[in-house]
Amino acid sequence: MTVQDKLQQLQTLFAQMERALIAYSGGIDSTLVAKVAFDVLGYKALAITANSPSLLPEDFEDAQVQAADIGISHEVVATHEMDNPNYTTNPVNRCYFCKSELYDALKPLASEWGYAYVVDGVNADDLQDYRPGIRAAKERGTRSPLAEVGITKLEVREISKLLGLPWWDKPAQPCLSSRFPYGEEITVEKLRRVGQAERYLRHLGWSTLRVRSQADTARIELPAAEIPTFIQNTDLAELVEAFKGYGFTYVTLDLEGFVSGKLNQELPFASSMS
Structure with a gap:
């Protein structure tokens, strides 16, 4: 299957959703999700960025600039994982508590604002890595369009380049x-x-x-x-x-x-x- 085929599948998936709230970090994965969601759904797609001490200020600024470039509506919420000792003691499943905090904040907003789906930027390769945050997302009903379509890390860059996104080769920047x-x-x-x-x-x-x-x-x-x-x-x-x-x-x-x-x-x- 070509990347063009996978892009078409991704577009079809969003069309079926009708409305989507994107957990948007400004990284290349979630930015591609935001781009395709906006292209398909327009104002019915909303990107939300969680701002916290674990996000570099310049990465937060990049997220704002990229969202504006795409045209998607963009909101910011503050998360408070640093108040949770289950997070700050840095256990091996630290990311579980971070993502729990994130999606516990996003899910009520999605319900209040009429978004049937909360989606993230998890790709197919992420499912093969140790990512305890994925479990937290799944427990809260979050969907992962890239993974559902089988789009890999490399294909995220290929599709981003295909769509003319200037940050297609942006280095990965975990928290x-x-x-x-x-x-x-x-x-x-x-x-x-x-x-x-x-x-x-x-x-x-x-x-x-x-x-x-x-x-x-x-x-x-x-x-x-x-x-x-x-x-x-x-x-x-x-x-x-x-x-x-x-x-x-x-x-x-x-x-x-x-x-x-x-x-x-x-x-x-x-x-x-x-």
Whole structure:
């Protein structure tokens, strides 16, 4: 089946829904869902973004800009997962409590405003990963159009490019809480310093990256092929000084390179836990 066929199936799915409220983070997956929903449903599609300390301010701004570019109505709600110790103690199923907070906020709004469906940006590949948040969404009746049609991560980019979306190659940007090893408490201050560190690296021109945080140590992840250039072209002393200013004591570079979801490697049975 071609990506054009899958796009047509996605369009048909939204036509059958008639009205849809999209859990919209501004990431490439949920933005594609918002785009297709708006193209099919017009004003009967609504995108809602949850703003919280785990979302980088610039990612929130991107979400607003992209929604305006698409033309879809866009609302913002505040979520309060940081008030829940089941979330802040950072257990292996932390995402379950985050998504529970999100969909417990969105479901009543959908009911009040007359939207029969709440949908998210989960794609077919996500179903093969350890994603406890997917269970929270399913428990609350959320649908995942991309996964239902069988659209993979790569196909999300292909369809986005096909539709002329300028952010089709935007790097994945999971929430900042994913930068901490399971079991380490998450605080607003820790989220802030990780966000500042990643922003610093982006301003240097690096786009695909993570700054993993463990206690007082920042561990920089970049694609392995880019590490030699990074070392040669970066004023490392200046970088270390900046990171210490954000609150880190030690700054390291992960020589294995960037690996999405690296902290899940410590969960050998994660795929059976979702």
